[in-house]
Amino acid sequence: MKNGNTPDVNKWRSAEHVSGYLEIVDSRPHKEEINNAFLEQIPSGVQNVLDLGTGDGRLLWLVLQKNPNARGIGLDFSEPMLELSRKRFQDNKNVEIVKHDLNVPLPKEWCGRFDLVVSGLAIHHVFDERKRELYAEIFDVLVSGGVFLNLEHVSSPSEVLHEKFLVAIGKSKITDDPSNKLLDVCTQLNWLREIGFEDVDCFWKWLEVALLGGTKP
Numbered sequence: 370m371k372n373g374n375t376p377d378v379n380k381w382r383s384a385e386h387v388s389g390y391l392e393i394v395d396s397r398p399h400k401e402e403i404n405n406a407f408l409e410q411i412p413s414g415v416q417n418v419l420d421l422g423t424g425d426g427r428l429l430w431l432v433l434q435k436n437p438n439a440r441g442i443g444l445d446f447s448e449p450m451l452e453l454s455r456k457r458f459q460d461n462k463n464v465e466i467v468k469h470d471l472n473v474p475l476p477k478e479w480c481g482r483f484d485l486v487v488s489g490l491a492i493h494h495v496f497d498e499r500k501r502e503l504y505a506e507i508f509d510v511l512v513s514g515g516v517f518l519n520l521e522h523v524s525s526p527s528e529v530l531h532e533k534f535l536v537a538i539g540k541s542k543i544t545d546d547p548s549n550k551l552l553d554v555c556t557q558l559n560w561l562r563e564i565g566f567e568d569v570d571c572f573w574k575w576l577e578v579a580l581l582g583g584t585k586p
Contacts, residue, residue: 398537399575403520406573406580407431410518412485415439419483419510421503422471422491426454428520429464432487439485444469471495475506484512489520490578494548501560508564511585517566518582524551525577534576554579 397403408431415436420429423443433439441464445451451468458464472495486507492500507517525531535541554571558581561569566583573580 397578399578402575403573403578403580404431407518407520408435410516410572410580410582411435411487412516415485417483418442418485418487419479420444421486421488421507422494423454423466424450424489424491426457426464426466428487428489429454430457432485433461433464439463441465442467444471445491446470471503472499474502475510479510481510481512483510484515485518486511486515487518487520490522492519493522493551496550497552500552500557501564504557504560505564508566508585513585515585516582517561517585518572518580519557520578520580521557522549522551523557523574523577523579524553526553530576537576551577554581557581 407428411432413435415432416439418429418432418436418439418441420426420432420441420443423429423445424447426443429441429443433441441458443454443458443464443466445454445466446468448468451466455466458466471491492503495503504517511517525534532542535545540546554574558569558571561581561583565586567586569581569583571579571581
């Protein structure tokens with residue numbers, strides 16, 4: 370299984386890697402169930418949303434379906450992904466797509482700015498120490514009552530279950546993404562509580578895909 374000691378490999382600058390990933394995501398099991406679980410947790414009346422690792426913008430797009438007047442910022446460091454997200458939102462003046470590496474701290478001037486922060490299958494690409502730092506930065510940029518939702522790729526509790534997940538998404542140990550630095554659900558939920566989030570929970574889970582989140586008091 371992958372863990373925080375995985376070498377720092379990142380293939381997301383490759384258009385070929387991005388294309389292969391999007392094919393898997395578009396054909397993944399439980400796609401509609403995942404979207405529905407995410408939509409259920411999105412608050413109504415969102416005014417400012419931050420999407421970390423926005424990719425092609427699909428999660429931010431879901432948020433805006435429920436909150437069409439919200440202003441959104443999508444962050445990503447992958448040029449192929451940035452191109453796709455900019456194309457998706459080219460007609461929406463309320464959305465800004467920004468190049469940003471999640472290994473770099475979020476801007477301090479964003480403190481208390483957002484009432485919703487989301488991330489989709491992105492934070493597992495940074496090392497565990499940085500994951501926890503990023504969660505604390507997310508807490509800081511949220512307003513009181515703001516919500517954090519992380520649709521994340523998490524680790525399996527056993528090698529057998531990890532292999533089961535790989536088979537389910539059409540991959541193997543050989544073709545598994547070396548960029549992954551997976552971490553278990555319980556550790557991440559405990560971090561969120563320690564940082565100060567309330568109502569922390571795993572709202573949905575299937576094998577190595579989980580929706581985690583909490584609210585800033």
